[in-house]
Amino acid sequence: MTTRRKGKAIAPKAWAGVALVAIALAVLPFVAASVGQAWVRILNFAMIYIMLALGLNIVVGFAGLLDLGYIAFYAVGAYVYALLASPHFNIHLPFWVILPMGAGLACLFGVLLGAPTLKLRGDYLAIVTLGFGEIIRIFLNNLNAPVNVTNGPQGINLIDPFRVNGFSFAQAERIGGIQVFGPQKYYYVLLLLTIAVIVINLRLQNSRLGRAWEAIREDEVAAKAMGINTRNVKLLAFAMGASFGGIAGGIFSATQQFVSPESFGLFESVIVLAMVVLGGMGNIPGVILGAILLTLLPEVLRSTMEPLQNALFGRVLLDAETVRLLVFGIALVAIMLYRPAGLWPSAVRKRELEAPKVAGQ
Protein backbone atom coordinates (compact mmCIF):
# COMPACT_ATOMS: atom_id res chain seq x y z
CA MET A 1 0.00 0.00 0.00
CA THR A 2 2.70 2.43 1.02
CA THR A 3 4.66 1.82 -2.14
CA ARG A 4 1.61 2.50 -4.27
CA ARG A 5 0.95 5.83 -2.58
CA LYS A 6 4.59 6.73 -2.88
CA GLY A 7 4.50 5.71 -6.53
CA LYS A 8 1.65 8.12 -7.19
CA ALA A 9 3.41 10.98 -5.46
CA ILE A 10 6.56 10.73 -7.55
CA ALA A 11 4.79 9.85 -10.79
CA PRO A 12 4.68 13.30 -12.46
CA LYS A 13 8.38 13.89 -11.88
CA ALA A 14 9.27 10.41 -13.04
CA TRP A 15 7.15 10.78 -16.16
CA ALA A 16 8.81 14.09 -16.94
CA GLY A 17 12.19 12.35 -16.66
CA VAL A 18 11.11 9.47 -18.88
CA ALA A 19 9.70 11.92 -21.42
CA LEU A 20 12.94 13.88 -21.51
CA VAL A 21 15.02 10.74 -22.02
CA ALA A 22 12.59 9.55 -24.70
CA ILE A 23 12.86 12.84 -26.60
CA ALA A 24 16.65 12.80 -26.29
CA LEU A 25 16.80 9.25 -27.62
CA ALA A 26 14.39 10.12 -30.43
CA VAL A 27 16.39 13.08 -31.76
CA LEU A 28 19.81 11.53 -31.07
CA PRO A 29 20.32 9.99 -34.53
CA PHE A 30 19.66 13.35 -36.19
CA VAL A 31 22.07 15.12 -33.85
CA ALA A 32 24.64 12.43 -34.57
CA ALA A 33 24.01 12.71 -38.30
CA SER A 34 24.75 16.42 -38.19
CA VAL A 35 28.28 15.45 -37.09
CA GLY A 36 28.47 12.67 -39.65
CA GLN A 37 26.50 9.62 -40.82
CA ALA A 38 29.29 7.45 -39.43
CA TRP A 39 28.24 8.42 -35.92
CA VAL A 40 24.75 7.07 -36.43
CA ARG A 41 26.30 3.77 -37.42
CA ILE A 42 28.42 3.87 -34.29
CA LEU A 43 25.31 4.47 -32.18
CA ASN A 44 23.73 1.42 -33.81
CA PHE A 45 26.80 -0.63 -33.01
CA ALA A 46 26.66 0.57 -29.43
CA MET A 47 23.15 -0.83 -29.15
CA ILE A 48 24.12 -4.16 -30.74
CA TYR A 49 26.92 -4.37 -28.19
CA ILE A 50 24.53 -3.51 -25.36
CA MET A 51 22.44 -6.54 -26.36
CA LEU A 52 25.50 -8.75 -26.57
CA ALA A 53 26.88 -7.54 -23.26
CA LEU A 54 23.55 -8.02 -21.51
CA GLY A 55 23.31 -11.54 -22.90
CA LEU A 56 26.81 -12.38 -21.72
CA ASN A 57 26.01 -10.75 -18.37
CA ILE A 58 23.40 -13.45 -17.72
CA VAL A 59 26.06 -16.14 -18.04
CA VAL A 60 29.02 -14.34 -16.47
CA GLY A 61 27.42 -11.77 -14.18
CA PHE A 62 24.41 -13.62 -12.84
CA ALA A 63 25.33 -17.30 -12.98
CA GLY A 64 29.08 -16.72 -12.56
CA LEU A 65 30.11 -18.94 -15.49
CA LEU A 66 33.13 -17.48 -17.30
CA ASP A 67 32.38 -17.72 -21.02
CA LEU A 68 35.11 -16.72 -23.47
CA GLY A 69 33.38 -17.98 -26.61
CA TYR A 70 30.24 -15.93 -26.41
CA ILE A 71 30.75 -14.37 -29.82
CA ALA A 72 29.97 -17.79 -31.37
CA PHE A 73 26.27 -17.25 -30.65
CA TYR A 74 26.46 -13.83 -32.28
CA ALA A 75 27.99 -15.57 -35.31
CA VAL A 76 25.23 -18.18 -35.36
CA GLY A 77 22.56 -15.47 -35.34
CA ALA A 78 24.38 -13.48 -38.03
CA TYR A 79 24.85 -16.47 -40.35
CA VAL A 80 21.29 -17.70 -39.91
CA TYR A 81 20.12 -14.30 -41.08
CA ALA A 82 22.70 -14.16 -43.87
CA LEU A 83 21.81 -17.60 -45.26
CA LEU A 84 18.05 -17.11 -45.11
CA ALA A 85 17.93 -13.60 -46.55
CA SER A 86 20.47 -13.32 -49.34
CA PRO A 87 21.09 -14.38 -52.93
CA HIS A 88 23.55 -17.02 -51.59
CA PHE A 89 20.86 -19.73 -51.48
CA ASN A 90 18.35 -17.39 -53.07
CA ILE A 91 16.17 -17.56 -49.98
CA HIS A 92 14.59 -14.30 -48.91
CA LEU A 93 12.60 -14.72 -45.71
CA PRO A 94 11.33 -11.63 -43.88
CA PHE A 95 13.31 -10.51 -40.85
CA TRP A 96 10.61 -11.18 -38.28
CA VAL A 97 10.75 -14.84 -39.26
CA ILE A 98 14.53 -15.11 -39.26
CA LEU A 99 15.32 -13.22 -36.06
CA PRO A 100 13.41 -15.69 -33.84
CA MET A 101 14.97 -18.57 -35.80
CA GLY A 102 18.44 -17.12 -35.22
CA ALA A 103 17.70 -16.66 -31.54
CA GLY A 104 16.36 -20.23 -31.36
CA LEU A 105 19.36 -21.78 -33.06
CA ALA A 106 21.77 -19.74 -30.93
CA CYS A 107 19.81 -20.92 -27.89
CA LEU A 108 20.26 -24.52 -29.04
CA PHE A 109 24.00 -23.96 -29.47
CA GLY A 110 24.04 -22.43 -25.99
CA VAL A 111 22.62 -25.66 -24.59
CA LEU A 112 25.03 -27.72 -26.73
CA LEU A 113 27.95 -25.79 -25.24
CA GLY A 114 26.46 -25.81 -21.76
CA ALA A 115 25.68 -29.52 -21.53
CA PRO A 116 29.23 -30.91 -21.61
CA THR A 117 30.64 -28.09 -19.46
CA LEU A 118 28.22 -28.36 -16.54
CA LYS A 119 30.85 -29.73 -14.20
CA LEU A 120 33.50 -27.19 -15.16
CA ARG A 121 34.09 -23.93 -13.40
CA GLY A 122 36.32 -20.86 -13.60
CA ASP A 123 39.47 -21.23 -15.68
CA TYR A 124 38.56 -24.65 -17.04
CA LEU A 125 35.18 -23.47 -18.25
CA ALA A 126 36.85 -20.43 -19.83
CA ILE A 127 39.22 -22.67 -21.82
CA VAL A 128 36.44 -24.91 -23.12
CA THR A 129 34.20 -21.99 -24.10
CA LEU A 130 37.14 -20.28 -25.78
CA GLY A 131 37.65 -23.44 -27.83
CA PHE A 132 33.97 -23.56 -28.70
CA GLY A 133 34.06 -19.99 -29.98
CA GLU A 134 37.01 -20.79 -32.21
CA ILE A 135 35.38 -24.00 -33.49
CA ILE A 136 32.38 -22.07 -34.73
CA ARG A 137 34.55 -19.48 -36.44
CA ILE A 138 36.70 -22.16 -38.09
CA PHE A 139 33.60 -24.00 -39.25
CA LEU A 140 32.27 -20.83 -40.84
CA ASN A 141 35.64 -20.31 -42.48
CA ASN A 142 35.78 -23.81 -43.99
CA LEU A 143 32.21 -24.76 -44.76
CA ASN A 144 32.59 -23.75 -48.40
CA ALA A 145 33.63 -27.21 -49.56
CA PRO A 146 32.57 -29.81 -50.53
CA VAL A 147 29.16 -28.17 -50.26
CA ASN A 148 29.28 -24.41 -50.18
CA VAL A 149 27.27 -23.49 -47.10
CA THR A 150 28.96 -20.41 -45.67
CA ASN A 151 30.98 -19.23 -48.67
CA GLY A 152 34.12 -19.55 -46.52
CA PRO A 153 36.40 -16.60 -45.82
CA GLN A 154 34.78 -14.49 -48.55
CA GLY A 155 31.68 -14.26 -46.44
CA ILE A 156 28.16 -13.63 -47.62
CA ASN A 157 27.31 -10.49 -49.52
CA LEU A 158 24.17 -8.60 -50.56
CA ILE A 159 22.20 -9.62 -47.46
CA ASP A 160 18.64 -8.30 -47.40
CA PRO A 161 17.97 -5.35 -45.15
CA PHE A 162 14.88 -5.25 -42.92
CA ARG A 163 11.82 -4.71 -45.08
CA VAL A 164 8.19 -4.21 -44.14
CA ASN A 165 5.71 -3.98 -47.03
CA GLY A 166 8.18 -2.39 -49.38
CA PHE A 167 9.47 -0.01 -46.69
CA SER A 168 13.18 -0.74 -46.69
CA PHE A 169 15.27 0.12 -43.68
CA ALA A 170 18.40 0.46 -45.77
CA GLN A 171 17.16 3.15 -48.17
CA ALA A 172 17.45 6.87 -47.67
CA GLU A 173 14.21 8.74 -48.34
CA ARG A 174 12.28 11.82 -47.38
CA ILE A 175 9.70 11.22 -44.67
CA GLY A 176 7.50 14.20 -43.78
CA GLY A 177 9.95 16.59 -45.37
CA ILE A 178 12.97 15.24 -43.46
CA GLN A 179 15.76 13.37 -45.15
CA VAL A 180 16.10 10.03 -43.29
CA PHE A 181 19.02 7.73 -43.98
CA GLY A 182 19.18 3.96 -43.54
CA PRO A 183 21.18 3.91 -40.32
CA GLN A 184 18.69 6.31 -38.75
CA LYS A 185 15.84 3.95 -39.53
CA TYR A 186 17.76 1.04 -38.07
CA TYR A 187 18.47 3.16 -35.03
CA TYR A 188 14.80 3.11 -34.06
CA VAL A 189 14.46 -0.63 -34.64
CA LEU A 190 17.54 -1.21 -32.52
CA LEU A 191 16.32 1.18 -29.86
CA LEU A 192 13.06 -0.76 -29.47
CA LEU A 193 14.85 -4.10 -29.37
CA THR A 194 17.45 -2.83 -26.93
CA ILE A 195 14.77 -1.50 -24.59
CA ALA A 196 13.00 -4.86 -24.79
CA VAL A 197 16.23 -6.71 -24.01
CA ILE A 198 16.93 -4.39 -21.06
CA VAL A 199 13.43 -4.88 -19.64
CA ILE A 200 13.69 -8.67 -20.04
CA ASN A 201 17.05 -8.66 -18.27
CA LEU A 202 15.79 -6.52 -15.40
CA ARG A 203 12.83 -8.82 -14.95
CA LEU A 204 14.93 -11.97 -15.13
CA GLN A 205 17.29 -10.64 -12.49
CA ASN A 206 14.51 -9.99 -9.99
CA SER A 207 12.84 -13.34 -10.38
CA ARG A 208 12.95 -16.81 -8.92
CA LEU A 209 15.25 -17.78 -11.76
CA GLY A 210 17.55 -14.78 -11.29
CA ARG A 211 17.96 -15.63 -7.63
CA ALA A 212 18.74 -19.24 -8.53
CA TRP A 213 21.50 -18.02 -10.90
CA GLU A 214 22.97 -15.86 -8.19
CA ALA A 215 22.79 -18.74 -5.72
CA ILE A 216 24.85 -20.88 -8.12
CA ARG A 217 27.35 -18.07 -8.53
CA GLU A 218 27.71 -17.78 -4.75
CA ASP A 219 27.85 -21.45 -3.76
CA GLU A 220 26.88 -24.27 -6.06
CA VAL A 221 26.87 -26.98 -3.37
CA ALA A 222 24.60 -24.97 -1.11
CA ALA A 223 22.36 -24.11 -4.07
CA LYS A 224 21.95 -27.81 -4.81
CA ALA A 225 21.27 -28.60 -1.17
CA MET A 226 18.50 -26.00 -1.24
CA GLY A 227 16.80 -27.94 -3.99
CA ILE A 228 17.92 -25.94 -7.01
CA ASN A 229 18.37 -28.16 -10.04
CA THR A 230 21.72 -26.64 -10.92
CA ARG A 231 22.01 -28.53 -14.20
CA ASN A 232 18.79 -27.10 -15.63
CA VAL A 233 19.30 -23.64 -14.22
CA LYS A 234 22.83 -23.38 -15.64
CA LEU A 235 21.67 -24.62 -19.04
CA LEU A 236 18.95 -22.01 -18.93
CA ALA A 237 21.56 -19.30 -18.29
CA PHE A 238 23.56 -20.46 -21.33
CA ALA A 239 20.40 -20.67 -23.43
CA MET A 240 19.09 -17.23 -22.47
CA GLY A 241 22.46 -15.55 -22.92
CA ALA A 242 22.95 -17.22 -26.29
CA SER A 243 19.50 -16.17 -27.57
CA PHE A 244 20.30 -12.50 -27.02
CA GLY A 245 23.57 -13.07 -28.88
CA GLY A 246 21.59 -14.66 -31.74
CA ILE A 247 19.23 -11.70 -32.04
CA ALA A 248 22.10 -9.21 -31.98
CA GLY A 249 23.82 -11.27 -34.70
CA GLY A 250 20.75 -11.18 -36.95
CA ILE A 251 20.52 -7.40 -36.74
CA PHE A 252 24.25 -7.08 -37.34
CA SER A 253 23.84 -9.07 -40.56
CA ALA A 254 20.96 -6.91 -41.74
CA THR A 255 22.60 -3.56 -40.97
CA GLN A 256 25.97 -4.52 -42.50
CA GLN A 257 24.45 -6.49 -45.38
CA PHE A 258 27.66 -8.50 -45.29
CA VAL A 259 29.10 -11.11 -42.92
CA SER A 260 32.37 -12.97 -42.87
CA PRO A 261 34.05 -15.20 -40.26
CA GLU A 262 36.52 -12.40 -39.58
CA SER A 263 33.92 -10.49 -37.55
CA PHE A 264 33.63 -13.27 -34.99
CA GLY A 265 37.14 -13.77 -33.70
CA LEU A 266 38.36 -14.21 -30.17
CA PHE A 267 39.04 -10.49 -29.87
CA GLU A 268 35.32 -9.77 -30.20
CA SER A 269 34.55 -12.20 -27.36
CA VAL A 270 37.15 -10.49 -25.24
CA ILE A 271 35.74 -7.03 -26.00
CA VAL A 272 32.21 -8.07 -25.01
CA LEU A 273 33.54 -9.64 -21.82
CA ALA A 274 35.48 -6.44 -21.14
CA MET A 275 32.23 -4.47 -21.46
CA VAL A 276 30.60 -6.67 -18.83
CA VAL A 277 33.54 -6.61 -16.44
CA LEU A 278 34.42 -2.92 -16.82
CA GLY A 279 30.86 -1.76 -16.61
CA GLY A 280 30.14 -3.77 -13.50
CA MET A 281 29.48 -7.49 -13.57
CA GLY A 282 25.93 -8.43 -12.70
CA ASN A 283 24.67 -4.84 -12.72
CA ILE A 284 22.52 -4.10 -15.76
CA PRO A 285 23.04 -0.26 -15.87
CA GLY A 286 26.78 -0.86 -15.44
CA VAL A 287 26.92 -3.35 -18.29
CA ILE A 288 25.04 -0.91 -20.54
CA LEU A 289 27.49 1.85 -19.64
CA GLY A 290 30.40 -0.51 -20.33
CA ALA A 291 29.03 -1.39 -23.75
CA ILE A 292 28.47 2.25 -24.70
CA LEU A 293 31.89 3.41 -23.51
CA LEU A 294 33.83 0.60 -25.13
CA THR A 295 32.05 1.17 -28.44
CA LEU A 296 32.44 4.94 -28.42
CA LEU A 297 35.92 5.28 -26.95
CA PRO A 298 37.80 3.63 -29.82
CA GLU A 299 35.81 5.65 -32.35
CA VAL A 300 36.50 8.92 -30.56
CA LEU A 301 40.18 8.03 -30.42
CA ARG A 302 40.17 7.06 -34.07
CA SER A 303 38.74 10.41 -35.07
CA THR A 304 40.89 12.56 -32.77
CA MET A 305 44.32 10.91 -32.71
CA GLU A 306 45.53 11.85 -36.18
CA PRO A 307 44.49 15.52 -36.06
CA LEU A 308 46.00 15.74 -32.58
CA GLN A 309 49.33 14.34 -33.74
CA ASN A 310 49.32 16.65 -36.73
CA ALA A 311 48.79 19.62 -34.45
CA LEU A 312 51.46 18.54 -31.94
CA PHE A 313 54.19 17.15 -34.15
CA GLY A 314 53.24 18.37 -37.58
CA ARG A 315 53.00 14.80 -38.82
CA VAL A 316 51.42 11.47 -37.87
CA LEU A 317 53.89 9.41 -35.83
CA LEU A 318 51.62 6.56 -34.87
CA ASP A 319 48.67 5.58 -36.98
CA ALA A 320 45.25 5.84 -35.37
CA GLU A 321 44.74 2.11 -35.05
CA THR A 322 47.91 1.64 -32.96
CA VAL A 323 47.15 4.56 -30.66
CA ARG A 324 43.61 3.34 -30.29
CA LEU A 325 44.70 -0.07 -29.01
CA LEU A 326 47.34 1.49 -26.78
CA VAL A 327 44.95 3.92 -25.11
CA PHE A 328 42.35 1.20 -24.90
CA GLY A 329 44.77 -1.09 -23.08
CA ILE A 330 45.91 1.62 -20.68
CA ALA A 331 42.29 2.52 -19.92
CA LEU A 332 41.45 -1.09 -19.15
CA VAL A 333 44.39 -1.51 -16.81
CA ALA A 334 43.60 1.79 -15.06
CA ILE A 335 39.98 0.85 -14.51
CA MET A 336 40.90 -2.56 -13.16
CA LEU A 337 43.37 -0.94 -10.75
CA TYR A 338 41.20 1.88 -9.50
CA ARG A 339 37.69 0.52 -9.89
CA PRO A 340 38.03 -3.25 -9.67
CA ALA A 341 34.27 -3.80 -9.33
CA GLY A 342 33.66 -1.93 -12.58
CA LEU A 343 32.64 1.63 -13.36
CA TRP A 344 29.10 1.18 -12.10
CA PRO A 345 29.09 -1.82 -9.80
CA SER A 346 25.91 -3.35 -8.47
CA ALA A 347 25.06 -2.34 -4.92
CA VAL A 348 26.06 -5.81 -3.81
CA ARG A 349 29.50 -5.77 -5.43
CA LYS A 350 30.13 -2.36 -3.94
CA ARG A 351 29.22 -3.56 -0.47
CA GLU A 352 31.40 -6.58 -1.09
CA LEU A 353 34.47 -4.46 -1.78
CA GLU A 354 33.75 -2.17 1.14
CA ALA A 355 33.50 -5.16 3.42
CA PRO A 356 36.98 -4.96 4.98
CA LYS A 357 36.27 -1.42 6.15
CA VAL A 358 33.01 -2.47 7.76
CA ALA A 359 34.62 -5.48 9.37
CA GLY A 360 37.43 -3.34 10.73
CA GLN A 361 35.15 -1.04 12.70
Added chain:
Amino acid sequence: MSALSLLVAKDISKRFGGVQALTDVSFTINHGEIYGLIGPNGAGKTSLFNVLTGIYEPDGGTFVFDGEPLSGAKPNEVAERGIARTFQNIRLFQNLSALENVMIGRHVRTKAGVFGAILRDQRTLAEEAAIEKRAYELLEYVGVAKRANDLAKHLAYGDQRRLEIARALATEPKLLALDEPAAGMNATETQALKRLLEDIRRDGTTILLIEHDMKLVMSVCVRVLVLDYGKKIAEDSCSVVQNDPKVIAAYLGGEVSLNLKGA
Protein backbone atom coordinates in the same frame (compact mmCIF):
# COMPACT_ATOMS: atom_id res chain seq x y z
CA MET B 1 9.34 -50.02 9.99
CA SER B 2 6.46 -48.53 11.88
CA ALA B 3 4.14 -45.65 11.08
CA LEU B 4 6.18 -43.65 13.54
CA SER B 5 9.40 -43.73 11.60
CA LEU B 6 10.27 -40.88 9.22
CA LEU B 7 13.68 -42.09 8.13
CA VAL B 8 14.98 -45.63 8.22
CA ALA B 9 18.62 -46.18 7.33
CA LYS B 10 19.79 -49.73 6.76
CA ASP B 11 23.41 -50.88 6.57
CA ILE B 12 24.79 -47.65 5.15
CA SER B 13 28.43 -47.99 4.08
CA LYS B 14 30.82 -45.50 2.54
CA ARG B 15 34.47 -45.92 1.66
CA PHE B 16 36.97 -43.26 0.59
CA GLY B 17 39.93 -45.04 -0.97
CA GLY B 18 41.39 -47.09 1.86
CA VAL B 19 39.32 -45.44 4.56
CA GLN B 20 36.06 -47.09 5.57
CA ALA B 21 34.17 -43.99 6.66
CA LEU B 22 30.92 -45.77 7.43
CA THR B 23 30.33 -49.47 8.07
CA ASP B 24 26.80 -50.87 8.01
CA VAL B 25 25.18 -48.06 9.94
CA SER B 26 21.48 -48.60 10.61
CA PHE B 27 19.16 -46.30 12.52
CA THR B 28 15.61 -45.02 12.63
CA ILE B 29 14.37 -41.47 13.13
CA ASN B 30 10.81 -41.09 14.34
CA HIS B 31 8.34 -38.40 13.35
CA GLY B 32 8.49 -35.33 15.52
CA GLU B 33 11.62 -36.05 17.51
CA ILE B 34 14.97 -34.36 17.83
CA TYR B 35 17.41 -37.10 17.02
CA GLY B 36 21.04 -36.66 18.03
CA LEU B 37 24.05 -37.92 16.11
CA ILE B 38 27.22 -37.86 18.17
CA GLY B 39 30.67 -39.35 18.14
CA PRO B 40 34.29 -38.29 18.48
CA ASN B 41 35.95 -36.28 15.70
CA GLY B 42 36.35 -38.33 12.57
CA ALA B 43 33.67 -40.82 13.60
CA GLY B 44 31.82 -40.38 10.30
CA LYS B 45 29.01 -38.06 11.36
CA THR B 46 29.39 -35.59 8.51
CA SER B 47 30.00 -38.43 6.04
CA LEU B 48 26.69 -39.94 7.10
CA PHE B 49 25.09 -36.53 6.61
CA ASN B 50 26.54 -36.17 3.15
CA VAL B 51 25.43 -39.64 2.15
CA LEU B 52 21.95 -38.95 3.45
CA THR B 53 21.64 -35.63 1.58
CA GLY B 54 22.94 -37.00 -1.71
CA ILE B 55 26.30 -35.25 -1.81
CA TYR B 56 28.00 -38.67 -1.65
CA GLU B 57 26.60 -41.88 -3.01
CA PRO B 58 26.66 -44.71 -0.46
CA ASP B 59 28.62 -47.86 -1.37
CA GLY B 60 25.95 -49.93 0.28
CA GLY B 61 22.73 -49.72 2.22
CA THR B 62 19.41 -47.99 1.75
CA PHE B 63 17.46 -45.07 3.11
CA VAL B 64 13.70 -45.12 3.32
CA PHE B 65 12.30 -41.65 3.84
CA ASP B 66 8.66 -41.07 4.58
CA GLY B 67 7.77 -44.51 3.31
CA GLU B 68 9.69 -44.36 0.04
CA PRO B 69 13.27 -45.26 -0.86
CA LEU B 70 15.71 -42.36 -1.16
CA SER B 71 18.77 -44.12 -2.52
CA GLY B 72 20.64 -42.54 -5.40
CA ALA B 73 18.80 -39.22 -5.18
CA LYS B 74 20.75 -36.07 -6.08
CA PRO B 75 21.06 -33.30 -3.47
CA ASN B 76 18.32 -31.22 -5.09
CA GLU B 77 16.02 -34.24 -5.26
CA VAL B 78 16.68 -34.94 -1.59
CA ALA B 79 15.71 -31.35 -0.77
CA GLU B 80 12.59 -31.72 -2.87
CA ARG B 81 11.65 -34.89 -1.00
CA GLY B 82 11.80 -32.92 2.23
CA ILE B 83 15.24 -33.13 3.79
CA ALA B 84 16.92 -29.76 4.29
CA ARG B 85 20.37 -29.33 5.76
CA THR B 86 22.83 -26.82 7.11
CA PHE B 87 26.59 -27.09 6.82
CA GLN B 88 29.28 -27.53 9.44
CA ASN B 89 31.29 -24.70 7.89
CA ILE B 90 28.49 -22.23 7.15
CA ARG B 91 27.65 -22.11 3.43
CA LEU B 92 25.41 -19.11 2.97
CA PHE B 93 25.15 -17.14 -0.26
CA GLN B 94 27.64 -14.65 1.14
CA ASN B 95 27.10 -11.72 -1.17
CA LEU B 96 23.32 -11.82 -1.15
CA SER B 97 21.16 -10.29 1.55
CA ALA B 98 19.77 -12.36 4.41
CA LEU B 99 16.31 -12.02 2.91
CA GLU B 100 17.48 -13.21 -0.53
CA ASN B 101 19.14 -16.21 1.09
CA VAL B 102 15.84 -17.32 2.56
CA MET B 103 13.97 -16.47 -0.65
CA ILE B 104 16.29 -18.84 -2.52
CA GLY B 105 15.22 -21.52 -0.05
CA ARG B 106 11.69 -21.12 -1.42
CA HIS B 107 12.91 -22.03 -4.93
CA VAL B 108 12.09 -25.70 -4.64
CA ARG B 109 8.50 -25.05 -3.51
CA THR B 110 7.70 -22.46 -6.20
CA LYS B 111 7.25 -22.65 -9.95
CA ALA B 112 7.78 -19.46 -11.96
CA GLY B 113 9.97 -20.03 -15.03
CA VAL B 114 11.45 -17.88 -17.76
CA PHE B 115 8.14 -16.76 -19.19
CA GLY B 116 6.65 -15.97 -15.82
CA ALA B 117 9.71 -13.90 -15.00
CA ILE B 118 9.57 -11.97 -18.28
CA LEU B 119 5.81 -11.49 -18.55
CA ARG B 120 5.18 -10.94 -14.83
CA ASP B 121 1.66 -12.27 -14.99
CA GLN B 122 -0.65 -12.20 -11.98
CA ARG B 123 0.36 -15.66 -10.84
CA THR B 124 4.07 -14.90 -10.89
CA LEU B 125 3.57 -11.61 -9.06
CA ALA B 126 1.46 -13.34 -6.42
CA GLU B 127 4.06 -16.06 -6.07
CA GLU B 128 6.86 -13.50 -5.70
CA ALA B 129 4.91 -11.66 -3.01
CA ALA B 130 4.27 -14.94 -1.18
CA ILE B 131 7.97 -15.87 -1.38
CA GLU B 132 9.02 -12.55 0.12
CA LYS B 133 6.37 -12.69 2.83
CA ARG B 134 7.32 -16.22 3.84
CA ALA B 135 11.02 -15.30 3.84
CA TYR B 136 10.35 -12.39 6.22
CA GLU B 137 8.31 -14.64 8.48
CA LEU B 138 11.14 -17.14 8.65
CA LEU B 139 13.67 -14.42 9.43
CA GLU B 140 11.41 -13.31 12.27
CA TYR B 141 11.06 -16.91 13.38
CA VAL B 142 14.80 -17.45 13.78
CA GLY B 143 15.32 -13.89 15.04
CA VAL B 144 17.37 -12.16 12.34
CA ALA B 145 14.59 -10.07 10.77
CA LYS B 146 16.40 -6.85 11.73
CA ARG B 147 19.28 -7.81 9.45
CA ALA B 148 17.05 -8.78 6.51
CA ASN B 149 18.76 -6.42 4.06
CA ASP B 150 22.34 -6.95 5.19
CA LEU B 151 24.66 -9.19 3.24
CA ALA B 152 24.82 -12.66 4.74
CA LYS B 153 28.56 -12.35 5.26
CA HIS B 154 28.18 -9.22 7.36
CA LEU B 155 25.98 -10.98 9.89
CA ALA B 156 27.36 -12.00 13.26
CA TYR B 157 28.43 -15.62 13.48
CA GLY B 158 25.46 -16.77 15.55
CA ASP B 159 23.08 -14.96 13.21
CA GLN B 160 24.67 -16.67 10.20
CA ARG B 161 23.95 -20.05 11.80
CA ARG B 162 20.36 -18.99 12.42
CA LEU B 163 20.02 -17.64 8.89
CA GLU B 164 21.18 -20.99 7.55
CA ILE B 165 18.42 -22.65 9.56
CA ALA B 166 15.86 -20.17 8.19
CA ARG B 167 17.03 -20.89 4.63
CA ALA B 168 16.70 -24.62 5.25
CA LEU B 169 13.24 -24.18 6.79
CA ALA B 170 12.16 -22.24 3.70
CA THR B 171 12.27 -25.49 1.72
CA GLU B 172 9.48 -26.84 3.95
CA PRO B 173 11.43 -29.86 5.16
CA LYS B 174 9.98 -32.84 6.95
CA LEU B 175 13.43 -33.53 8.31
CA LEU B 176 15.81 -30.70 9.19
CA ALA B 177 19.40 -31.93 9.34
CA LEU B 178 21.72 -29.62 11.28
CA ASP B 179 25.47 -30.13 11.16
CA GLU B 180 26.95 -28.70 14.38
CA PRO B 181 24.71 -25.64 14.65
CA ALA B 182 26.14 -24.66 18.04
CA ALA B 183 29.78 -24.78 16.97
CA GLY B 184 31.49 -21.54 17.98
CA MET B 185 28.51 -20.21 19.90
CA ASN B 186 28.75 -18.88 23.44
CA ALA B 187 26.50 -20.13 26.25
CA THR B 188 23.81 -17.49 25.70
CA GLU B 189 23.65 -18.13 21.97
CA THR B 190 23.49 -21.87 22.56
CA GLN B 191 20.57 -21.37 24.95
CA ALA B 192 18.73 -19.34 22.31
CA LEU B 193 19.51 -22.02 19.72
CA LYS B 194 18.10 -24.67 22.05
CA ARG B 195 14.84 -22.74 22.31
CA LEU B 196 14.74 -22.37 18.52
CA LEU B 197 15.23 -26.11 18.02
CA GLU B 198 12.44 -26.86 20.46
CA ASP B 199 10.17 -24.40 18.67
CA ILE B 200 10.91 -25.99 15.31
CA ARG B 201 10.16 -29.43 16.69
CA ARG B 202 6.94 -28.22 18.31
CA ASP B 203 5.87 -26.71 14.99
CA GLY B 204 6.10 -30.15 13.43
CA THR B 205 9.55 -30.53 11.86
CA THR B 206 11.67 -33.51 12.83
CA ILE B 207 15.30 -32.65 13.51
CA LEU B 208 18.51 -34.60 13.01
CA LEU B 209 21.23 -32.92 15.04
CA ILE B 210 24.98 -33.45 14.84
CA GLU B 211 26.53 -31.71 17.81
CA HIS B 212 29.62 -31.74 19.97
CA ASP B 213 28.00 -29.74 22.75
CA MET B 214 26.88 -32.66 24.92
CA LYS B 215 24.88 -30.44 27.24
CA LEU B 216 22.79 -29.28 24.29
CA VAL B 217 22.39 -32.78 22.86
CA MET B 218 21.40 -34.32 26.14
CA SER B 219 18.89 -31.56 26.89
CA VAL B 220 17.04 -31.45 23.53
CA CYS B 221 17.37 -34.92 22.04
CA VAL B 222 15.07 -37.80 22.82
CA ARG B 223 17.33 -40.43 21.33
CA VAL B 224 20.88 -40.37 20.06
CA LEU B 225 23.00 -42.40 17.69
CA VAL B 226 26.65 -42.77 18.62
CA LEU B 227 29.23 -43.41 15.91
CA ASP B 228 32.86 -44.35 16.38
CA TYR B 229 35.26 -45.16 13.54
CA GLY B 230 32.31 -45.31 11.15
CA LYS B 231 30.41 -47.89 13.15
CA LYS B 232 27.30 -47.58 15.23
CA ILE B 233 28.18 -48.23 18.85
CA ALA B 234 24.89 -47.21 20.43
CA GLU B 235 21.41 -45.97 19.56
CA ASP B 236 19.16 -45.29 22.50
CA SER B 237 17.70 -42.65 24.78
CA CYS B 238 20.12 -40.08 26.16
CA SER B 239 20.20 -41.45 29.69
CA VAL B 240 21.03 -44.96 28.53
CA VAL B 241 23.71 -43.82 26.09
CA GLN B 242 25.37 -41.63 28.72
CA ASN B 243 26.05 -44.68 30.86
CA ASP B 244 27.01 -47.02 28.03
CA PRO B 245 30.57 -48.21 28.69
CA LYS B 246 31.28 -48.41 24.95
CA VAL B 247 30.30 -44.78 24.49
CA ILE B 248 32.36 -43.68 27.46
CA ALA B 249 35.28 -45.64 26.10
CA ALA B 250 34.94 -44.01 22.68
CA TYR B 251 34.95 -40.53 24.15
CA LEU B 252 37.52 -40.98 26.90
CA GLY B 253 39.64 -43.79 25.50
CA GLY B 254 39.48 -47.42 26.63
CA GLU B 255 42.23 -47.25 29.25
CA VAL B 256 40.77 -44.29 31.10
CA SER B 257 37.28 -45.74 31.32
CA LEU B 258 38.65 -49.03 32.64
CA ASN B 259 40.58 -47.13 35.26
CA LEU B 260 37.52 -45.11 36.18
CA LYS B 261 35.56 -48.30 36.63
CA GLY B 262 38.28 -49.77 38.77
CA ALA B 263 38.27 -46.72 41.03
